[in-house]
Amino acid sequence: MNKIVFNIVMLLLLISGSTLNAQILPALQQAFTNYQQKVFQxxxxxxxxxxxxxxxxxxxxxxxxxxxxxxxxxxxxxxxxxxxxxxxxxxxxxxxxxxxxxxxxxxxxxxxxxxxxxxxxxxxxxxxxxxxxxxxxxxxxxxxxxxxxxEKQNATNNTTDLQFFPEGGDLVVGITSTVGFRAISPNGKGIFLKGAVVDDRNDTVARFQTLKFGNGQFKFTPISGRTYKAIAIISNGEVLIKELPLALRQGYVMNLTHTNSGKLDLVVRTNIAANRVYAFIHQGKKVIVALDASIDEKKATLQIDKEKLPEGISYITIFDQEGKPVCERLFFKPPTKKLQILAKSDLLQYKQRQKVAVNIETKNEISQPKEANLSVSVRKLDSLEFKNQNDITSYMWLSSELKGEFESPEYYLNNTTEESNQALENLLLTQGWRKLNWTEVLQNTTPSFKYLPEYNGHIVSGTLKNGNVPSEVNTLVYMSVPSRRLQFYASKTDANGKFLFNTKDFYGSNEVIIQTNYKIDSTSTISIQSPFSEQYSTTKYTPLTLQQNVIGQxxxxxxxxxxxxxxxxxxxKQFYAPNVDSTDFFQTAYKTYKINEYTRFNRLEDVLREYVREVLVSKRNNNFHMNMVSKTVYFSEDPLVLIDGVPHFDFNKLMTIDPNVFEKLEVVRDQYYYGSIMAEGILKFTTYKSKLSTVELDPHAIVLDYEGMQLQREFYMPVYDNAEQKNSRLPDFRNVLYWSPNLTTNVKGVGQFSFYTSDQPGTYIGVIQGMTNEGLAGSKTFTFEVVK
Known part of the structure; x- marks a missing residue:
């Protein structure tokens, strides 16, 4: 009887275990998909x-x-x-x-x-x-x-940096790991070195040397109770000693290898009593592969078809049988879909002040013509030029997915040799464990975002406080940019006193006026936040050193x-005038009064009473009030009054303004909703100077110099079409001959541009970067000579 009970219990445990295993992968996939669908990057x-x-x-x-x-x-x-x-x-x-x-x-x-x-x-x-x-x-x-x-380099920065990265994230006692390493010289470049790993008894347990760009790998099995350090020698005789990461007593180790059959063997080893592991591969928002495998003799093997993996960086995460992430590494599949750019100047050598014509073709990977959006620079090569670390293709596919700087990213995309493939593996090993916040993912947490996307234009944000306490919720704050074009915005504060203005066509340097209605709020203080980030990456660039031979250049x-x-x-200093919408937010006024076309009065009160029929002026308790009269309604509240876009709430002061400073008055006689505002009519006054120099501002308002979006500057290129222009005595010492951020090719993939050489002979390089609407990115360089 006891044997029958035991068998039933074991069967139930097996069934429940199988059910749990069957649930983990779908739960991971669902949680990941739910989380990533809420995140746009x-x-x-x-x-x-x-x-x-x-x-x-x-x-x-x-x-x-x-x-x-x-x-x-x-x-x-x-x-x-x-x-x-x-x-x-x-x-x-x-x-x-x-x-x-x-x-x-x-x-x-x-x-x-x-x-x-x-x-x-x-x-x-x-x-x-x-x-x-x-x-x-x-x-x-x-x-x-x-x-x-x-500035001179600090002595502390004069040593080579040597770092170690166990594959999957950790070393584990008794389990062989592949360890990637990176050796970077003080100038930021990879350096060749050889070395050995020794234990605390000075026994050598592994040897290593760099392959390319200061990266390499070796295999190593840590033993319980031992500590390890690496001793390396670089070519100048410098000896480096570096402690290896401490090994965990218990854990998981992963190893990814390529097979000749186009597969990836993923082996997971552990010294923990477990019977199953899960492999989860994703890229961006997409779940690529989700696999599970049983652990047999502390080892599980999974095989991945490389054809199923997309181009670019894929994240491979290993989960234990409880669904906790325990290992992670990256895999990179070089892109085959690229934008091919063909560019060639009409000559290889030019005289000074001679025209250069360049024809461009853009095609996809199978030579079909593609329209493309390009940027082009043509500059002089000299000893002061430093190599660009990224072209658009290698950046989009590789550099942007990896941490920190690394050398020659284009090498990994443009080479497919055995050495380059091994160099790529070494590079990926040095990336460690990226550790997506799986706790947040698995708990189905809704991501919270502090910063809004600027979908319509620049957002100006700030806070309103009464002392150290946020102002009352829903307090109206107004922002104006005094000019002939009406730029007026309003916002209500939230529970933390924060407000924001969604601007439109907000260009150039501006004087901005921000205020509240002093009749409602006269004690709060306004502060405007900088839109620039105050968070910084940990990347540190090596100090600049100039050799003596560049002084002449x-x-x-x-x-x-x-x-x-x-x-x-x-x-x-020539700038393009921006194409802006000059229409007022209320579109069209019911009526416009050009003050000069009417009898001039010395008081604004008389102007409004005598010929502005849509407004009734009254005085109650020694305070002026105005009420709009529409076709069928007499409004009881004061209208919104704007002078050059700035709201005015003190009608007593308004009536003291000399009406001769006003050029016109526009009247909106109906109720109007604008963002956070409900206005019972609008009176928009425009002064002749449109700068408020003749109008007193509310003393509680703050006036700021605020930069909007940058005005576009014209790139200066002289033209030498005729003998008179060529013989001009005006010197031309340009080292950048051409710059265009908006060069395009047509549906046939064809484009062209031209420019003139300067008075400076030498070798010039043209650099073209660009992409298509489908996301194909590409780059191209060409060179030519300029002689006297």
């Missing part, structure tokens, strides 16, 4: 006209913003934030760039006070701030000031910059 790439600049020069740039999942142009965000940061993350330049259909462009004027050194150029959207600075676009930028040398470049700024500075 962007990815950004910047193409600059060159990599190093002198003070006084302009940085020209093009931004490509894409959906991080499919790499197609992202249309949600309409504003990009661009910054140049010094080594302490202090911004020396900041600007806001308008995005249209996922792209935008602009320029930055390098201040003369900037010190020589390496700076961080970064770009992001307001929405990207929700995911931290690691998703921002970043790249090093060299700024040179002939008046000062780069630096002097020559500096002379060219000074000559250009002296002779053509006005041409370099």
């Amino acid at each position: 962007e990815k950004m790439f910047m193409h600059t006209d060159k990599e190093s600049y002198l003070v006084g020069e302009l940085i020209w740039f093009k931004i490509y913003n894409v959906d991080a999942t499919n790499r197609q142009p992202a249309t949600i965000s309409k504003i990009a934030y661009v910054e140049v940061l010094d080594q302490q993350n202090n911004p020396i330049l900041q600007t806001k760039i308008e995005l249209n259909n996922g792209s935008g462009s602009g320029s930055l004027d390098i201040p003369n006070m900037a010190k020589s050194g390496k700076y961080k150029l970064r770009a992001y959207t307001n929405w990207m701030k929700n995911f931290g600075p690691d998703v921002f676009f970043e790249k090093p930028l060299v700024l040179l000031n002939p008046q000062n040398a780069p 630096l002097e020559k470049r500096n002379l060219g910059v000074q000559v250009q700024n002296m002779y053509v500075s006005n041409q370099m």
Whole structure:
């Protein structure tokens, strides 16, 4: 009888265990899908006209913003934030760039006070701030000031950095692991070294050496009770000693290997009493593969068909039998779908001030013509130019998915040799465990986002407080930009006193007036938040060092910059007028009164009483009031009164304004809803100067200088079409001959552009970056010579 009971219990346990196992994978998939569907992410790439600049020069740039999942142009965000940061993350330049259909462009004027050194150029959207600075676009930028040398490198930065990364995340006692390592020299480049791993008894347990770019790997089995360190020697004789990560007493280890049959063998080993593991592979929002395997003799083997894995980076996560993540690593499948760009100048050699014509073709991977959106730079090559670390293809597919900087990302996309494949594996091993927040995912937590996407335009945000306490909820706050074009916004505070204004067509440097209605709130203080992120990546660029042989080139470049700024500075300060919607928010006024066409009165009260029939002026308890009269309704509340877009609430002061300063009055006689406002009619006064210089502001209002979206600057290119222009004595010392952020090819994949050489002989390089609406990205370079 007892034997029968025992067998029944065991059967029930087996059934319940099988049911649990069957539930874990679908639960993982469902939780992941539910979580990722709530998260939209962007990815950004910047193409600059060159990599190093002198003070006084302009940085020209093009931004490509894409959906991080499919790499197609992202249309949600309409504003990009661009910054140049010094080594302490202090911004020396900041600007806001308008995005249209996922792209935008602009320029930055390098201040003369900037010190020589390496700076961080970064770009992001307001929405990207929700995911931290690691998703921002970043790249090093060299700024040179002939008046000062780069700061000397600290002695603490003069050693090679050696780091170790166990595959899957951890070393585990008694289990063999593959360990990736990275050796980086003080100049930020990978370095060749050889070394050995020794235990605390000085016994050698493994040997290693770098393969390429300072990366490599070795196998190693930690033993209980032992500690380990690596001893390595680099070519200059420097000896490095580095402790290895401590091994866990219990845990899981994974190992991924390629087979000759196009499969991936995924082996999971453990010293824990367990009977099952799960492999979950995803990319972006997509679940690619979900597998499970039984553990036999502390080992489980899963096989993955590489054909089922998409191009790009895939995340492979191992879960234990309880559904907890225990290991993770990355796999990269090089893309086959690329934008092919063919570009060639009509000659290989040109004279000074000669026309250069360049024809472009854009095709997909099977040579079908494709329309493309491109950016092009043509610049002089000299010893001051530093190699660009990323082209758009390698950045979109690889660099943006990995942590920190790494050397020559294009190498991994453009080579398919045995060595390059091994180098790629070494690189991926150095990425460690990315650790998606699976706790949040599995608990089906709804992600919370602090920053909104700027879908319509730039968002100006701030807080309203009464002392240290947030103001009352739903307090109205107003923002105005005094000008002939009405720019007026209103917002209500939330429970924390926060408010925001969704602006539209908000360009250039502006004087902004922000206030509340003092009759309702006269004690609160207003503060406006900077839209630029105050979070910074941990990436540190190596200090700039200049060799003696570049001094002459630096002097020559500096002379060219000074000559250009002296002779053509006005041409370099030409801006395109933005195409803005000048229609007032209320569309069309019921009636417009041009004050000069009527009898001039000395008091505004008389003007309103005598010929503005839609307004009834009254005085109660020594306070003026106005009431609008529509076709059928007499409103009891005061109307919204705007003077050059600024609301005025003190009608007693309003009546003291000389009516001769007003050019016109526009009247909306009906009830009107505008955002947070319900107005019983609108009176819009426009002064002749439209700058409020003759109108007193509410003393509680704050006036700020505020930069809107950047105005587009014209790239200066002289033309030498005839003998007179060619023989002009005006010097032409341009080192950037051509820049266009908006070059396109047609449906046949064909485009062209032209420019003229300058007075500077030498080798020039053209760099083309771009992408299609389908997300195909590509780049191309071409060179030519200019001789005297």
